[in-house]
Amino acid sequence: MEKFIPIPSRPAPVVEVGLIGWMRKNLFSSIPNTLVTLFTVYMMWIVLVPFLNWAFISADWIGDSRQDCDSGGACWVFVTVRWNLFMYGFYPEDSYWRPNLAFILLLGILVWLSVPRLPFKKWVAIAALTVYPVAAYTLLYGGFGLDVIPTHRWGGLMLTLVLALIGIVVAIPIGILLALGRRSEMPVIRMVCVIFIEFWRGVPLITILFMASVMLPLFFAGGTDADKLMRALIGIVMFQSAYMAEVVRGGLQALSKGQFEGADALGLSYWQKMNLVVLPQALKIMIPGIVNTLISLFKDTSLIVIIGLLDVLGMVRQALADPAWLGYPAEGYLFAAFMFWIFCFSMSRYSIYLEDRLNTGHRK
Amino acid sequence: MTNQQDFIITLKNVNKWYGEFHVLKDINLNVKMGERIVICGPSGSGKSTMIRCINHLEEHQEGDIVVDGVLLNNDLKNIGQIRKEVGMVFQHFNLFPHLTVLQNCTLAPIWVRKMPQKEAEAIAMKYLERVKIPDQANKYPGQLSGGQQQRVAIARSLCMNPRVMLFDEPTSALDPEMIKEVLDVMVELAQEGMTMLCVTHEMGFAKKVADRVIFMDAGQIIEENEPESFFNNPQSDRTKLFLSQVLGH
Ligand SMILES: Nc1ncnc2c1ncn2[C@@H]1O[C@H](COP(=O)(O)OP(=O)(O)O)[C@@H](O)[C@H]1O
Numbered sequence A: 001m002e003k004f005i006p007i008p009s010r011p012a013p014v015v016e017v018g019l020i021g022w023m024r025k026n027l028f029s030s031i032p033n034t035l036v037t038l039f040t041v042y043m044m045w046i047v048l049v050p051f052l053n054w055a056f057i058s059a060d061w062i063g064d065s066r067q068d069c070d071s072g073g074a075c076w077v078f079v080t081v082r083w084n085l086f087m088y089g090f091y092p093e094d095s096y097w098r099p100n101l102a103f104i105l106l107l108g109i110l111v112w113l114s115v116p117r118l119p120f121k122k123w124v125a126i127a128a129l130t131v132y133p134v135a136a137y138t139l140l141y142g143g144f145g146l147d148v149i150p151t152h153r154w155g156g157l158m159l160t161l162v163l164a165l166i167g168i169v170v171a172i173p174i175g176i177l178l179a180l181g182r183r184s185e186m187p188v189i190r191m192v193c194v195i196f197i198e199f200w201r202g203v204p205l206i207t208i209l210f211m212a213s214v215m216l217p218l219f220f221a222g223g224t225d226a227d228k229l230m231r232a233l234i235g236i237v238m239f240q241s242a243y244m245a246e247v248v249r250g251g252l253q254a255l256s257k258g259q260f261e262g263a264d265a266l267g268l269s270y271w272q273k274m275n276l277v278v279l280p281q282a283l284k285i286m287i288p289g290i291v292n293t294l295i296s297l298f299k300d301t302s303l304i305v306i307i308g309l310l311d312v313l314g315m316v317r318q319a320l321a322d323p324a325w326l327g328y329p330a331e332g333y334l335f336a337a338f339m340f341w342i343f344c345f346s347m348s349r350y351s352i353y354l355e356d357r358l359n360t361g362h363r364k
Numbered sequence B: 001m002t003n004q005q006d007f008i009i010t011l012k013n014v015n016k017w018y019g020e021f022h023v024l025k026d027i028n029l030n031v032k033m034g035e036r037i038v039i040c041g042p043s044g045s046g047k048s049t050m051i052r053c054i055n056h057l058e059e060h061q062e063g064d065i066v067v068d069g070v071l072l073n074n075d076l077k078n079i080g081q082i083r084k085e086v087g088m089v090f091q092h093f094n095l096f097p098h099l100t101v102l103q104n105c106t107l108a109p110i111w112v113r114k115m116p117q118k119e120a121e122a123i124a125m126k127y128l129e130r131v132k133i134p135d136q137a138n139k140y141p142g143q144l145s146g147g148q149q150q151r152v153a154i155a156r157s158l159c160m161n162p163r164v165m166l167f168d169e170p171t172s173a174l175d176p177e178m179i180k181e182v183l184d185v186m187v188e189l190a191q192e193g194m195t196m197l198c199v200t201h202e203m204g205f206a207k208k209v210a211d212r213v214i215f216m217d218a219g220q221i222i223e224e225n226e227p228e229s230f231f232n233n234p235q236s237d238r239t240k241l242f243l244s245q246v247l248g249h
């Protein structure tokens, strides 16, 4: 009998190498492709070049009044003179270190949690959810010897971050509980969760904020004393939890029934099954959905302007109305857009990074 | 007369419906300690449903199921008690893809049996050796072949030191060349005296290890016998037809 000898494997052919090869393959592979490439380059030329010229090359960066803006380009002085206002609202200047410190601590935690080599991840995460909120609250609001700075003085980017962060962190666990409740075998729990979710999901956030500021005080005696920011936060958290619940439900549904049965058959209790088997997998699937709702919440925080709180966009708009600085809406809105974009884009990248890290690469 | 106590599993007049559909009809079954039972029958006859009732993955509506002296009802404590003692191996393995092989095996011992991690790992390695894949302990299930995954699933069940093992078509989802490695593990397990209820169409396995073969159709147990008589001398024409189809090719 003849012995079977497999043909040895050869490396894949290398057709295109280098920049020229890449361009030929991707930009000029055919006549239509070449035309599209040329057209795109032309469009970029006529749009981007004047924009870059306006925004950077002939822009004014330094100064302290509009008289310093005489070059005809963008007047970034408009932003630089109000930088503190845009960042901190009416927070007292000598206390800027407090929000700064809170923010640096937050960044430290996030970096710690995402660098694989650093140890004690579990403890850092626990501290992030227990110690950090207390510390951040004390820093921002006051207490333990720090002056109290009432929340109506908070504003700008700092307020945006506070709203988004609290909205996110509180809404995730509530959302998970609501989603589990919605799938519960107990009809009463299921019904309560469905009603809650459908109510908050069916109402626009702007209405909720309005209700929180106007109606809440009517219903609850003493509600008028409740902090405006606190009321807005409660509304945001309710709204966000409902959305989160639906994202979580989607993740739960994506898991095969076999995972639930495997855990059941081993004798795990309901909460063990959820915590050890179901949620770790479901959360991984849900990351894009969660980040999606987070990004939209982040942007929606601007709506609190209707109850008289000024986030970064609110601050910019207020500045635009300043008679001494009329005529710079492009700079103002561009700056606000850029601030939002930086954070939303970072969240998006962070989520992709997380997905990669959590992916054991071997889904069934 | 055998005493109730001698049976590790008793099903008495068990009936179950899915909505209007009567899926299990008056099922009576007694399983002795150490007995190996193979359950076969056409698809949709209720084999899975029956064994899944034993660890309450499905709920029966009428009749009594007693496992290891514990009556199965809606009491969560009883259900938990029974599931601790009853291992189950599924057609599609149902391993946890986010955990390594070793973590899959130690999860239940640590959380359900409250075993220290070191001890659980030692036991897990022992069983992974028994199913001949100790070298895969730190891989994820998705990195293993189907046959290896099913062997991990068997090891995972064994780590709970169950008194009974239920198998629901453990080789049906496997490529032909992997069926044998899983069956070999099961044969070994049978020879060590494990009480087994096994839904399978592997008639060779049935002939080799079964003390009893049960044939089900339309939600009923039609026939049960020792493998010898079951295969050579089936009593009902339904059984004959089924056997001719299964053994025919
Ligand atoms: N969750 C369910 N809801 C409704 N019908 C079901 C369900 N599960 C199984 N059945 C039906 O019950 C019958 C028995 O199913 P099963 O026990 O899985 O059969 P087998 O394992 O013998 O192939 C089949 O007709 C099947 O369609």
Ligand SMILES: [Mg+2]
Residues within 6 Å of the ligand: B047, B048, B049, B168, B169
């Ligand atoms: Mg089946």
